[in-house]
Amino acid sequence: MAPEQSRPPSSGFYPARILVADDEPRLLTSLAALLRRRNFDVTEAGSGREACDQLTDQSFDLALLDLNMPDTDGFAVMEKIARLQPDCGVIVVSGESSFSTVSRALRRGALDYIRKPFDPEELLATVESVLGKQSLIKAHELIQTRLEKSEALHRYIVNSSPDIVFMLDKTGHICFINNKVESLLGYQPAELCGEHFRVILDDRDVARGTYALRGPDISADNPRTLEVRLKTRGNSKATRHFEITAFPVDPQSWPQTGVTLGGSTRQPARYYGIARDVTERKEAEAFINFQAYHDLLTRLPNRALFKDRLELAITQARRSEQKLAVMFLDLDRFKVVNDTLGHAMGDRLLQAVTHRLEKCLRRGDTLSRFGGDEFTLLLPSIHSPEDARGIAKKLIQALKDPFQLGNHEVFVGVSIGIAVFPDAGNTMDQLIQNADIAMYHVKARGKDGYRFFTDSMSIDTAHRLSLERDLRLALERDELRVHYQPQVCSRTNQVVGLEALVRWQHPERGLLYPADFLPLAEETRLIGKLSERVLDQACRDVGRWINSGHPTLRLAVNLSPSQVEHPRFVETLLERVRAHRFPARNLEIEITENVIMSDLEQISRKLKELADTGVRIAIDDFGTGYSSLNYLHRLPIHTLKVDQSFVKAIRSGEDGACIVNAIVAMAHGLKLEIVAEGVETDDQLSYLKSLGCHQVQGFFYGPARPAADISRLLRRDGLAFASTA
Numbered sequence: 001m002a003p004e005q006s007r008p009p010s011s012g013f014y015p016a017r018i019l020v021a022d023d024e025p026r027l028l029t030s031l032a033a034l035l036r037r038r039n040f041d042v043t044e045a046g047s048g049r050e051a052c053d054q055l056t057d058q059s060f061d062l063a064l065l066d067l068n069m070p071d072t073d074g075f076a077v078m079e080k081i082a083r084l085q086p087d088c089g090v091i092v093v094s095g096e097s098s099f100s101t102v103s104r105a106l107r108r109g110a111l112d113y114i115r116k117p118f119d120p121e122e123l124l125a126t127v128e129s130v131l132g133k134q135s136l137i138k139a140h141e142l143i144q145t146r147l148e149k150s151e152a153l154h155r156y157i158v159n160s161s162p163d164i165v166f167m168l169d170k171t172g173h174i175c176f177i178n179n180k181v182e183s184l185l186g187y188q189p190a191e192l193c194g195e196h197f198r199v200i201l202d203d204r205d206v207a208r209g210t211y212a213l214r215g216p217d218i219s220a221d222n223p224r225t226l227e228v229r230l231k232t233r234g235n236s237k238a239t240r241h242f243e244i245t246a247f248p249v250d251p252q253s254w255p256q257t258g259v260t261l262g263g264s265t266r267q268p269a270r271y272y273g274i275a276r277d278v279t280e281r282k283e284a285e286a287f288i289n290f291q292a293y294h295d296l297l298t299r300l301p302n303r304a305l306f307k308d309r310l311e312l313a314i315t316q317a318r319r320s321e322q323k324l325a326v327m328f329l330d331l332d333r334f335k336v337v338n339d340t341l342g343h344a345m346g347d348r349l350l351q352a353v354t355h356r357l358e359k360c361l362r363r364g365d366t367l368s369r370f371g372g373d374e375f376t377l378l379l380p381s382i383h384s385p386e387d388a389r390g391i392a393k394k395l396i397q398a399l400k401d402p403f404q405l406g407n408h409e410v411f412v413g414v415s416i417g418i419a420v421f422p423d424a425g426n427t428m429d430q431l432i433q434n435a436d437i438a439m440y441h442v443k444a445r446g447k448d449g450y451r452f453f454t455d456s457m458s459i460d461t462a463h464r465l466s467l468e469r470d471l472r473l474a475l476e477r478d479e480l481r482v483h484y485q486p487q488v489c490s491r492t493n494q495v496v497g498l499e500a501l502v503r504w505q506h507p508e509r510g511l512l513y514p515a516d517f518l519p520l521a522e523e524t525r526l527i528g529k530l531s532e533r534v535l536d537q538a539c540r541d542v543g544r545w546i547n548s549g550h551p552t553l554r555l556a557v558n559l560s561p562s563q564v565e566h567p568r569f570v571e572t573l574l575e576r577v578r579a580h581r582f583p584a585r586n587l588e589i590e591i592t593e594n595v596i597m598s599d600l601e602q603i604s605r606k607l608k609e610l611a612d613t614g615v616r617i618a619i620d621d622f623g624t625g626y627s628s629l630n631y632l633h634r635l636p637i638h639t640l641k642v643d644q645s646f647v648k649a650i651r652s653g654e655d656g657a658c659i660v661n662a663i664v665a666m667a668h669g670l671k672l673e674i675v676a677e678g679v680e681t682d683d684q685l686s687y688l689k690s691l692g693c694h695q696v697q698g699f700f701y702g703p704a705r706p707a708a709d710i711s712r713l714l715r716r717d718g719l720a721f722a723s724t725a
């Protein structure tokens with residue numbers, strides 16, 4: 001008999017439930033008693049059918065079955081167990097001991113076989129061994145299930161990460177990479193495992209990326225963070241920006257460093273990292289950065305970026321003792337287009353202008369939009385000012401052809417001031433300001449041209465501000481004066497005309513000449529008012545002289561480019577002339593070639609209108625501008641004024657003298673009158689006379705003088721000048 005003992009160790013927290021089935025009542029009772037003494041929870045079944053009924057009612061850990069039972073044998077019960085309670089183990093306790101029966105029972109799932117009559121100890125040992133195995137299998141299955149769940153959870157966490165998670169071996173080959181790499185870069189994780197991680201690094205970042213992991217001090221607490229571009233699959237040009245955080249795997253926190261992952265690499269994982277897609281942030285940063293330093297309409301660098309580049313270029317030029325040029329460009333007639341066609345057209349024009357200007361430049365040059373219709377250009381290393389001159393001519397030429405804006409064909413020009421480092425300024429602000437000043441000198445002299453800054457143009461800023469204020473006051477306080485320079489016929493020494501030249505009687509600085517304030521007047525748009533005053537005064541003075549016995553006396557007035565461009569130029573001029581009852585045929589307006597060429601069509605219409613009323617038209621400084629002869633016979637021009645530079649050349653016998661010959665010959669051919677300016681010497685006068693150029697103006701006959709002097713002259717000598725000359 002089995003000794004009375006405590007519960008078997010394999011039964012866990014509750015006694016194992018055992019079904020015992022045998023058709024021999026005595027054997028059944030003794031077997032049950034034996035097991036109960038070991039604290040098993042025993043259910044007895046006196047037949048196979050009864051055993052089957054029990055199996056439908058309750059569950060068991062183990063069944064001890066006799067094979068030979070009359071109605072339902074042990075095999076049938078085993079079948080039912082396999083179907084209803086597959087976890088229930090089976091031990092056959094049978095008198096049958098033939099090999100075939102034993103083997104059949106084992107094939108049907110019996111875990112052991114005990115032959116009757118059995119030894120109680122042996123039976124109990126078998127029961128406990130089977131129950132022990134059963135509980136081990138169950139525990140194993142439980143752990144297996146938990147592991148699978150845990151693995152699934154971690155896989156889910158890693159693959160659902162918004163970042164790419166990866167592990168590398170010590171040489172940088174990818175041991176593991178999560179699925180995120182597919183949605184962000186288009187690669188399958190499997191195709192990257194085993195590859196070196198540089199295969200996805202953008203070429204520009206390979207050196208930085210591969211070097212990054214080599215630091216001696218990086219760890220999980222001190223990871224290496226760097227921004228790199230990663231290539232997307234299939235198109236090596238398309239990259240995305242990532243912030244990578246990586247560190248060596250700590251053997252203490254993950255002792256599995258010796259284990260390879262995924263079987264695709266021979267080396268164990270040594271680095272852990274995550275790569276966060278920061279493309280949108282980078283793009284937003286790039287856009288904000290672009291906005292801060294660029295003009296969004298033209299996409300050109302703005303004032304801030306231009307100044308930054310200029311500062312840098314000055315430092316470099318200083319170090320290498322080279323020159324650089326700063327140009328200030330102001331569009332001519334932009335305002336007219338903007339005002340008449342609207343801002344949208346104005347914007348399109350600025351874009352088109354930018355496009356043409358950019359085509360004239362080299363890679364290192366910086367063209368920037370300084371504001372409105374103003375641009376600045378930096379030519380960082382030039383050999384001589386001639387290089388800048390070449391570019392300026394190219395820029396002017398580039399804007400010559402009309403711009404097509406919808407149905408409108410518009411013309412703009414550009415006035416360019418040039419300041420060359422170091423002669424025209426040592427600092428960034430000086431260079432920009434001086435280029436600006438030079439530009440206004442272009443504007444004041446007819447626009448659509450270029451000029452280099454010279455010291456004589458300079459007006460420092462404080463001076464400039466006070467001058468501007470003074471100029472406004474001068475208009476209010478009537479400080480402007482008109483002086484008249486006689487135009488004399490050298491054959492008769494008769495005064496044929498008077499050129500009105502503005503002066504400013506400054507309360508502190510004395511008499512100022514146009515060069516001192518006209519550019520500023522142009523810049524501050526006071527030029528319009530100033531010109532009106534001059535015209536009014538001149539009409540009054542010369543009108544008086546005409547009426548006092550000099551009916552043929554001609555008044556020559558200079559007109560500023562902005563005056564001529566004004567849409568109401570003709571009406572305004574005629575209104576003033578009529579208001580003073582000044583005879584139109586005695587008026588000659590002087591304009592430069594540049595003004596004409598700026599918009600040939602418009603200007604020619606205006607000049608024809610004026611000429612129809614009797615007003616004469618003279619081309620001032622002839623020979624210094626375009627000298628495109630084409631317009632001469634298309635416009636109602638009466639007089640050519642030979643620029644003083646050519647007259648000066650007569651004395652020294654330079655080429656200029658030949659130009660005078662040519663201009664005079666041409667004027668004769670075209671039946672135009674000709675006036676030579678700046679005649680100072682007898683030689684010049686004789687030479688001009690010999691060419692047949694008889695109308696002259698210059699210090700030879702006297703400078704421009706106040707009206708009172710002219711009145712005296714006319715009273716004393718009539719129109720004859722003989723006594724003075």
Ligand SMILES: Nc1nc2c(ncn2[C@@H]2O[C@@H]3COP(=O)(O)O[C@H]4[C@@H](O)[C@H](n5cnc6c(=O)[nH]c(N)nc65)O[C@@H]4COP(=O)(O)O[C@H]3[C@H]2O)c(=O)[nH]1
Nearest residue numbers: 500501502513514534558559560678679680697698699700
């Ligand atoms: N070296 C030398 N110079 C001589 C001689 N004879 C005359 N000049 C100067 O030469 C300039 C001739 O005028 P411009 O070419 O029309 O050039 C003028 C004209 O373009 C402009 N200007 C003068 N008054 C007015 C005005 O009322 N309105 C406008 N828009 N411009 C004016 O300012 C320019 C300079 O005027 P100014 O300083 O008065 O200078 C005048 C005159 O004083 C000479 O023999 N030798």
